[in-house]
Structure formats: C-alpha cells, structure tokens
Amino acid sequence: MALGRQKYDAAAGTGSWEPLLYGLHQMQLRNKKRRRELGNLIKRFRSGAESLPDAVVLTTEEGGIFWCNGLAQQILGLRWPDDNGQNILNLLRYPEFTQYLKTRDFTRPLHLVLNTGRHLEIRVMPYTDKQLLMVARDVTQMHQLEGARRNFFANVSHELRTPLTVLQGYLEMMQEQALEGATREKALHTMREQTYRMEGLVKQLLTLSKIEAAPALLLNEKVDVPMMLRVVEREAQTLSQQKHTFTFEVDDSLSVLGNEEQLRSAISNLVYNAVNHTPAGTHITVSWRRAAHGAEFCIQDNGRGLLPSIFLV
The missing domain is CATH 3.30.565.10 (Histidine kinase-like ATPase, C-terminal domain)
Incomplete structure (x- = not known):
C-alpha cells in the first residue's frame, strides 16, 4: 500500500488500521503546519533583508550562493535567480576578498574597492553550521568625506604657514631695529591683515569641529x-x-x-x-x-x- 502524499480521512479508518491512519493523518497536519510556519519565517526574513540599506548574500561554506537581496544585485552585480548555486568567488574576483573568505578570520570587516571605484565594507558571519551570511555596505561617500576632511586640514595647515611666516619676519625685524613712520605703519597693517586671515582659518576649523560633534540638525x-x-x-x-x-x-x-x-x-x-x-x-x-x-x-x-x-x- 503506497502512502506517498495521499490524503487520509481518519474517520474512514476501521479496525486495526485506524490508529495507524490517524497517526499518519496527524503527522501530515503537523508537517503542513511546520512548512507553513517555515515559509512565513523565510518570507519575513527576506522582506526584512530587502529593507536593509546593505547588500545581503547567503552562501554555503564553500561560497555557493543560495539567496541575495536586491541591493546585492545593485552593488555587487549579482543576478538573482540566475546566480543561484554559483560560487561568489567566481563572481567577485578580487584577491583580497578571496583571501578574506579562505582564511575564515571574520573578526574584522574587509574594505574592498571595486573596479567601478565603489568602496565597500564587507562583514561575514556564520549563519548556520554550514552557511555564511555576508553583508556589504557602500561606504563610498564616507570615504570621500574623509578624504575631503583630510584635504581640508592639509590646506588649512598650508594656509597657516604664510601668515605665520609674515608675522615671524616682522617680529624679528622689530626686535633687531626700531621701525618708524611709513615702515612701521606698513608692518602693523600687514601683521593685522595676516592676523585676520589666521582668525578666519581658525573659525573654519571650529565650525567644522562643531558640525562633526553635533547631532543631526x-x-x-x-x-x-x-x-x-x-x-x-x-x-x-x-x-x-x-x-x-x-x-x-x-x-x-x-x-x-x-x-x-x-x-x-x-x-x-x-x-x-x-x-x-x-x-x-x-x-x-x-x-x-x-x-x-x-x-x-x-x-x-x-x-x-x-x-x-x-x-x-
């Protein structure tokens, strides 16, 4: 007698088969309920992953892709479901990324620069015993902002050298000899100008520090x-x-x-x-x-x- 996926009606069972048929019927109901719950759980997980601001990829231990969200397709160039089962190392061909996955040291994130110039922060963590969860965040703008910040401070440091050199020169001149008349007035005027210039640079630095330290305005x-x-x-x-x-x-x-x-x-x-x-x-x-x-x-x-x-x- 083939059991398969046949639907059993417990009320139709008679004699010695009745307990067995009833047990099979209850088992089918439990399995159906579990599959429904598992399906709902997977839907909630995927819905939540789609709303994240990061690329999310689920892989096997060897790197075989079995799911990714929309941002993973946009940021990493993956295609779903076409890339289902493909090894992610064959799709993201970057030596540092390959080394990161093979060494299995995921205590620190990987900073990866794509061929497109996009900067990513990649984190990998065990998802189950034999699966991995990879999260990639686009940090391109953050990288550019940090670069602009470094350039700003470098430019300010350069700009400060000129007024300081002028002030130092006039102070040394005034120490060595007494300045009178038009020479004295010119020196004071120039020193005052350079002082205003430095004051403006300091105000810019203070404004930047205040903006960085302040919460969202x-x-x-x-x-x-x-x-x-x-x-x-x-x-x-x-x-x-x-x-x-x-x-x-x-x-x-x-x-x-x-x-x-x-x-x-x-x-x-x-x-x-x-x-x-x-x-x-x-x-x-x-x-x-x-x-x-x-x-x-x-x-x-x-x-x-x-x-x-x-x-x-």
Missing part, C-alpha cells in the same frame, strides 16, 4: 538669507579694503528652510574665499535667486576657482 528652520547676505556684504567690503568692487543681486522675498548657522558659515566662507583669492582690482558678483527646484546661490569672480575634488562629496 533639524533643517526645517526658516532662514532669512537676504538679511544674512546684507551682513556678509558689509563684512566682505571691510575684508576687501576697497581692493574689489561688488555687486549683490538678491531676491529679498526668497527665504529657505535649513539650519541658519550652517548656511551662514557656508555662504560667508564662499564670499570670503572669493575676496581672498581674487586679484585686486577685479569685480565680484554674488547672486541669490529662484531656481527651477528651489533657490540658487552663485558667486562669479576672476579667481582660480575651487578644486573639482571638493564637489565629489
């Missing part, structure tokens, strides 16, 4: 940018000392939602940089106007411009 504060620009215009005129001419084209009705302190820092730094790095006798135009999807802040001058790497973040 609310960006729903209404900021009166026209009023802010009027203050910045006066400060720029003072900083320029009549070496430049200015035009401020400002839409007085245009305000934005954001963080006032950070906007003031960004706008003033851009204007002050234009003053400091634009040749004397040239014109600087600052505009604040409506754009297709919001507002546009623009500076036009005859300076050397900002490095393209600044805009990578």
Whole structure:
C-alpha cells in the first residue's frame, strides 16, 4: 500500500488500521503546519533583508550562493535567480576578498574597492553550521568625506604657514631695529591683515569641529538669507579694503528652510574665499535667486576657482 502524499480521512479508518491512519493523518497536519510556519519565517526574513540599506548574500561554506537581496544585485552585480548555486568567488574576483573568505578570520570587516571605484565594507558571519551570511555596505561617500576632511586640514595647515611666516619676519625685524613712520605703519597693517586671515582659518576649523560633534540638525528652520547676505556684504567690503568692487543681486522675498548657522558659515566662507583669492582690482558678483527646484546661490569672480575634488562629496 503506497502512502506517498495521499490524503487520509481518519474517520474512514476501521479496525486495526485506524490508529495507524490517524497517526499518519496527524503527522501530515503537523508537517503542513511546520512548512507553513517555515515559509512565513523565510518570507519575513527576506522582506526584512530587502529593507536593509546593505547588500545581503547567503552562501554555503564553500561560497555557493543560495539567496541575495536586491541591493546585492545593485552593488555587487549579482543576478538573482540566475546566480543561484554559483560560487561568489567566481563572481567577485578580487584577491583580497578571496583571501578574506579562505582564511575564515571574520573578526574584522574587509574594505574592498571595486573596479567601478565603489568602496565597500564587507562583514561575514556564520549563519548556520554550514552557511555564511555576508553583508556589504557602500561606504563610498564616507570615504570621500574623509578624504575631503583630510584635504581640508592639509590646506588649512598650508594656509597657516604664510601668515605665520609674515608675522615671524616682522617680529624679528622689530626686535633687531626700531621701525618708524611709513615702515612701521606698513608692518602693523600687514601683521593685522595676516592676523585676520589666521582668525578666519581658525573659525573654519571650529565650525567644522562643531558640525562633526553635533547631532543631526533639524533643517526645517526658516532662514532669512537676504538679511544674512546684507551682513556678509558689509563684512566682505571691510575684508576687501576697497581692493574689489561688488555687486549683490538678491531676491529679498526668497527665504529657505535649513539650519541658519550652517548656511551662514557656508555662504560667508564662499564670499570670503572669493575676496581672498581674487586679484585686486577685479569685480565680484554674488547672486541669490529662484531656481527651477528651489533657490540658487552663485558667486562669479576672476579667481582660480575651487578644486573639482571638493564637489565629489
């Protein structure tokens, strides 16, 4: 008598077969319930994995892929279900990644740079006795921000050398001989200029430190940018000392939602940089106007411009 997947009706059993048929029927019901529960659990796991901001891949101990989420297809270039059963080492051909999986030391994450230039942080952990869970996070933007931060501090260190050298030179001159008349006035004027320059650099450093240390700021504060620009215009005129001419084209009705302190820092730094790095006798135009999807802040001058790497973040 073949049992197979035949459905048994316990009420139809008679005689000595009744307990056996009843037991088989109950076993089928339990197995069906377990399969349903397991299916629901797998669905919940996959649904949760799809909502993660990371690429998730499940593999065997040898690296055979048996599931991945959508971000794994986007970030790692996997194809599901086409890559089902494929060894991940054949699809991600990077020596450091191969070494990472083969050494089985997963105490630290692996930093992997793909051929596309994307930076990944990869973590691997045992999923079951013979399976592995791999999580890959795209840290490209974080890497670029850290690079921009290093460049910023390197540039500030370089910028500080010039005013310090000037101050040191004049101080040594004043120690060796008494300065009088126009020479003394020129020395004091130059030292004052370099002091203001260093003060501006220190303010930039303090602003950056404050932003890094602060929690996430609310960006729903209404900021009166026209009023802010009027203050910045006066400060720029003072900083320029009549070496430049200015035009401020400002839409007085245009305000934005954001963080006032950070906007003031960004706008003033851009204007002050234009003053400091634009040749004397040239014109600087600052505009604040409506754009297709919001507002546009623009500076036009005859300076050397900002490095393209600044805009990578």
